[in-house]
Amino acid sequence: MTSTQIDVAATAEAVVSAPPASPQSPRGRRRGPLLTVMLWICSLYFVLPLFWLFIASTKDNEDLFSTFGLWFGNRFALWENLRSVFTVQDGIYAQWALNTVIYAVVSATGATLLAAMAGYAFAKYEFPGSRALFSITLGAIMIPLTALALPTYLLFSKVGLTNTPWAIVIPSLVSPFGVFLMRVYAADAIPDSLIEAARVDGAGEFRIFGQVALRLLGPGLVTVFLFSLVATWNNYFLPLIMLNSSSLYPLTVGLAQQQAASAAGGGSQALFSTVITGSFVSVIPLVVAFLFLQRYWQSGLATGGVKA
Amino acid sequence: MGTVPSTVARRGRRSTGLSTMKKRQNAAAYLFILPFFVVFISMLLVPLWYSAYLSLFQSQLIGGETFAGLANYVRAFTDLAFVAGLGRMLVFFVIQVPIMLGFALFLALALDSGRARGAKSLRLLYFVPYAVPGVVATLMWGYLYGPDFGPVAQLFRAVGLQAPDFLGEGSILGSMMNIVTWEYVGYNMVILYAALRAIPPELYEAAEIDGAGPTRIAWSIKLPAIRPALLLTVIFSVIGTFQLFNEPSLLDAIAPSAIDDSYTPNYYAYNLAFVNQDVNYAAAIAFALGLVIAVVSYIVQLTTQRRERTNREGSR
Numbered sequence: 001m002t003s004t005q006i007d008v009a010a011t012a013e014a015v016v017s018a019p020p021a022s023p024q025s026p027r028g029r030r031r032g033p034l035l036t037v038m039l040w041i042c043s044l045y046f047v048l049p050l051f052w053l054f055i056a057s058t059k060d061n062e063d064l065f066s067t068f069g070l071w072f073g074n075r076f077a078l079w080e081n082l083r084s085v086f087t088v089q090d091g092i093y094a095q096w097a098l099n100t101v102i103y104a105v106v107s108a109t110g111a112t113l114l115a116a117m118a119g120y121a122f123a124k125y126e127f128p129g130s131r132a133l134f135s136i137t138l139g140a141i142m143i144p145l146t147a148l149a150l151p152t153y154l155l156f157s158k159v160g161l162t163n164t165p166w167a168i169v170i171p172s173l174v175s176p177f178g179v180f181l182m183r184v185y186a187a188d189a190i191p192d193s194l195i196e197a198a199r200v201d202g203a204g205e206f207r208i209f210g211q212v213a214l215r216l217l218g219p220g221l222v223t224v225f226l227f228s229l230v231a232t233w234n235n236y237f238l239p240l241i242m243l244n245s246s247s248l249y250p251l252t253v254g255l256a257q258q259q260a261a262s263a264a265g266g267g268s269q270a271l272f273s274t275v276i277t278g279s280f281v282s283v284i285p286l287v288v289a290f291l292f293l294q295r296y297w298q299s300g301l302a303t304g305g306v307k308a
Numbered sequence: 309m310g311t312v313p314s315t316v317a318r319r320g321r322r323s324t325g326l327s328t329m330k331k332r333q334n335a336a337a338y339l340f341i342l343p344f345f346v347v348f349i350s351m352l353l354v355p356l357w358y359s360a361y362l363s364l365f366q367s368q369l370i371g372g373e374t375f376a377g378l379a380n381y382v383r384a385f386t387d388l389a390f391v392a393g394l395g396r397m398l399v400f401f402v403i404q405v406p407i408m409l410g411f412a413l414f415l416a417l418a419l420d421s422g423r424a425r426g427a428k429s430l431r432l433l434y435f436v437p438y439a440v441p442g443v444v445a446t447l448m449w450g451y452l453y454g455p456d457f458g459p460v461a462q463l464f465r466a467v468g469l470q471a472p473d474f475l476g477e478g479s480i481l482g483s484m485m486n487i488v489t490w491e492y493v494g495y496n497m498v499i500l501y502a503a504l505r506a507i508p509p510e511l512y513e514a515a516e517i518d519g520a521g522p523t524r525i526a527w528s529i530k531l532p533a534i535r536p537a538l539l540l541t542v543i544f545s546v547i548g549t550f551q552l553f554n555e556p557s558l559l560d561a562i563a564p565s566a567i568d569d570s571y572t573p574n575y576y577a578y579n580l581a582f583v584n585q586d587v588n589y590a591a592a593i594a595f596a597l598g599l600v601i602a603v604v605s606y607i608v609q610l611t612t613q614r615r616e617r618t619n620r621e622g623s624r
Binding site: 032035036038039040042043045046047049050052053056064065068069070113114115117118120121122125127128130133137140142143144145147148150151152154155170171173174176179204205206209230233234236237241251252253255256259260263264275276279282283286287289290291294 | 332333334336337338339340341343344345347348351352354355356358359362415418419421423424425426427430432433434435436437438439440441442443444447448449450451452456457458459462466490493494543547550551553554558561562577578581582587590591594595597598601602605
């Protein structure tokens with residue numbers, strides 16, 4: 001087991017320490033029109049389903065069933081659908097969206113901070129037990145997270161933490177991969193001489209971390225933050241078992257329940273376009289975040305995140 | 309690993325052991341890692357231990373919980389529902405992972421070759437599905453597969469053909485493979501692309517001058533160079549595949565006849581714990597699943613490193 005973990009770590013490290021891709025492509029020589037066409041056709045596979053989702057969210061129920069899925073229907077019902085997304089069940093969708101943002105931002109902030117402190121310590125201090133502790137952290141990357149959800153639920157229910165926001169936030173604070181990433185990042189980004197100089201100037205260890213190290217860790221912090229954010233934002237299993245009041249649900253659980261209700265039928269057919277439009281709206285924030293933070297994840301994703 | 313050499317510690321008298329400066333630095337280091345390890349122990353190690361503990365007990369209607377040794381594990385590995393679920397995941401792994409990673413590798417190599425127009429936009433488009441929550445991806449594909457307003461069914465009907473049943477018993481595993489592929493090709497592509505960009509160009513410039521074509525260079529120079537990254541994507545795929553939960557649990561609502569409550573091991577553990585209330589057996593299933601994942605990951609590593617190992621042993 002241990003050698004497996006170390007190998008994975010070494011593998012990941014090799015990927016992480018890769019220099020960032022240069023923006024201009026020095027390798028581009030001849031353009032291949034055939035390859036270009038092929039690659040654009042491939043992109044349809046990734047984009048068409050989302051295009052369908054957008055089109056479907058502009059249709060009322062009747063058009064949804066009677067008009068072709070990949071083009072607009074007879075009536076443009078997007079605004080209507082949006083209104084119903086935010087008003088159905090007394091506007092619970094907005095509550096779910098707010099919950100999702102709170103869980104994801106709080107968890108990601110906490111996870112990033114814990115990972116930064118631990119990664120910095122592993123990179124820049126030689127202390128007794130550091131090797132063993134770091135190996136244990138790496139080993140944890142391989143633990144299937146869903147195997148933990150059930151016992152965590154049982155433990156939380158003993159101390160009355162289930163069905164509270166803490167049940168989502170606390171387990172999401174652990175990011176062994178984040179620690180690993182920050183260690184690799186800190187080892188390169190913070191020169192030892194800078195720390196020594198700060199010490200000579202009489203700065204305490206915590207001040208050095210807060211005023212020197214954190215600043216140099218910027219891009220690494222954003223990467224860990226972004227991927228922790230996605231992990232919590234997209235998490236379904238944990239909130240599904242931990243929460244039972246729908247006012248605490250994140251979007252994933254809420255939408256899944258609405259969909260189940262609409263699939264079960266029972267006169268709630270109007271929910272179809274509501275669920276579809278709600279799904280479409282829930283996709284927008286992360287897609288926008290990834291578009292705007294491209295330059296971070298394009299080099300940072302190499303280090304990956306464990307699939308939620 | 310770069311460590312700050314503590315000059316004071318080095319100069320200090322050996323007889324006193326660590327200098328106060330070094331001690332203070334150690335204390336600081338422990339304080340830095342403390343918050344992480346508090347959460348790590350309470351949210352990872354304790355649940356893991358508790359799960360192992362639970363799995364060794366059985367609860368009976370009469371007599372409550374009794375120690376059962378490994379009985380739950382014996383039951384798990386002889387439980388057709390669990391074994392069938394594992395088998396299904398193995399099929400999934402053997403078919404879906406090569407397709408997904410092959411596709412990702414092709415796209416990464418094609419983008420890295422710099423011969424395509426609009427490579428930057430393409431990279432983004434391929435990656436977008438990763439930002440879509442798995443739940444939404446599954447809901448969306450569920451609608452796309454659907455017989456009522458799914459565009460595929462519409463196209464088939466328009467030309468007067470019978471629409472394929474994507475949600476039937478025989479095809480739903482394939483439909484799930486497609487959802488997972490759609491979600492993670494871009495993610496794996498970016499990992500592989502980053503590794504490709506990190507290959508020093510000198511490695512293949514000589515080959516290019518010697519007239520080696522792009523396919524040849526990709527096969528004999530680029531692929532070996534990104535083996536570590538490929539291994540990483542395979543290991544992550546093992547972990548992801550065997551834990552499959554979102555897809556079966558959500559598709560169950562629209563295809564109840566094709567998906568039973570033990571369709572994947574993880575879905576089985578969930579249903580055992582929350583529907584059947586058999587917490588002990590569920591814990592054993594979850595733990596056994598973890599073991600299977602560890603074993604499969606290990607086998608994957610062994611296979612990919614066979615060549616190096618044989619070389620090493622041969623030189624002894």
